[in-house]
Amino acid sequence: MEFYFGLAQTIGIHTLLGLSAYIILLTGQMSLAQAAFYAIGAYVSGMLTVLWGWHIVPAMFAGAALGAAAAAAVGFPALRVKGLMLVIATLAFGEGVRLFFFNFDYQVQKGNIKVGPLGGEGFRQIRYFPENGWTSDEVMLFVWVFVILVMAMIWWFDRSRYGSVLRAVGDDELAAQSVGINLTAVKVSAMAIGGAVAGLAGSLYAHYTTHIEHLAFGVLQSVFAIAYPIIGGLASVFGTLAAVIFVQGFLVEGLRFLGDWRNLLFGLLIIVAMVVRPNGFLDGQMLRNFKRWFGIRSRNA
């Protein structure tokens, strides 16, 4: 049972990570800094609960807020560069943040142990849940409440005019400007929302695993973050969820019995998935079919 709890939480946290990249991808930008915002959320909220004894919920919001601030700060200068240059710029920022935490020491004596981030050793003893006597059911419920809230929020953004504006910018920046859309405001706000969601994911991750270190926030994590919405399709937030379940539930855990062959198959299956569904699992056409089958009418204004 513990195994499925762990898997469900990983899926939840990775769904948040994927959604953080989803909203940025809608504007046609590719950010490889999602792991950095994730790391900021993890470290900030962990330090707040462990070192300063905050309640977890305000600590999570602080982590999300700092993730958003970092994303907006990267967004502003990075928007002067486009396409591949933006990918490189965000990649460099992400690595910078990881290396910062690799060198970051801030320890405080608590009782008879020292707690706090300790460079390459990482940040151990983020024991908010066990210390406050949360059962694993409660932790899982807590994680998924946030996953569902964030999914609902982004789904609602997507349906609102703001979502259409994001997609308009993703489609054609020149035309978007020419109908009076402020590109900078749209892109930076999308980055900030993405940063906040990644920060939230990071703070959940830190408290769930109780031990974080810089290795968990490398480029690979950023690649996963953008891979989920791309594999799942950008038509709807549910595509991202489907992709996380496919990758984490099936490819990573489901194929564990294959031993070393798993990694080989992993790459192969991703390629097959992209060939079979080039626009993602849940592309626009599929979404319209679903809507027709279930009799959901699309909404206007």
Add this chain to the structure above:
Amino acid sequence: MLELERVSRHFGGVRAVDGLDLKVRDGEIVGLIGPNGSGKSTTVNLVTGLFSLTSGQIRFRGQDIAPLPTHMRLQGGIARTFQNIRLFGQLTVWQNLWVAQNSPADRAKRGFFSRWLGGQSGVRDEIVSLLEFSGLAHKQDELASNLAFGEQRRLELARAMATKPKLLLLDEPAAGMNSEEIGQLRERILKLRERGLTILLVEHVMELVMGVTDRIAVLNFGQKIAEGTPAEIQKDAAVRKAYLGGDAAAAEGGS
């Protein structure tokens, strides 16, 4: 409404627009014609701010708009269509118009408080009336990329209208249209004028330009070589020379 004063834009050694003076008065339809590469589209891009000026001044309703970024000019009341249609392909027809509602009045309606006080309803009605105006009401939930060519042109014009412009820049709206469609476009442009719009029409299709404009300016190599009513332009020797080449004009004159 719009004043261009000694406007120039050079790309390296190429003088795409060179010392252009042009005035468009309130309620006028002005045509801008000229051979390929004469600087017509560049002029449109200078007015909307996609290109910056090399020198000169552009005033819109008396205000110097050169320092304003594109989206501010559009919110200020200048809208355009593109020579090669640029719609938002992954959005529906309805959404294409929805995202274009960026005029100050519409932005106020979307404000936090007016939203809850029911201020949104006008926004919806405007989209409905624009859809009817463009004959796209039955396609409102279709993706823009799935529309036929003529429908895409109509949608692009409707999208420009959704920004509530005072000045409309049409960059070759008749390109690729047959003469029946051009006739409909002409009706539509005249209707827009009745609504009080000022229009700058960049066009190759003489059938359209000669029929709807009050005045025509002719460009060649970035410079204005003639300006006048359609009738005057048709007789102008310099214009004939630019379009037909020196000898052809002489030969025609001699016959």
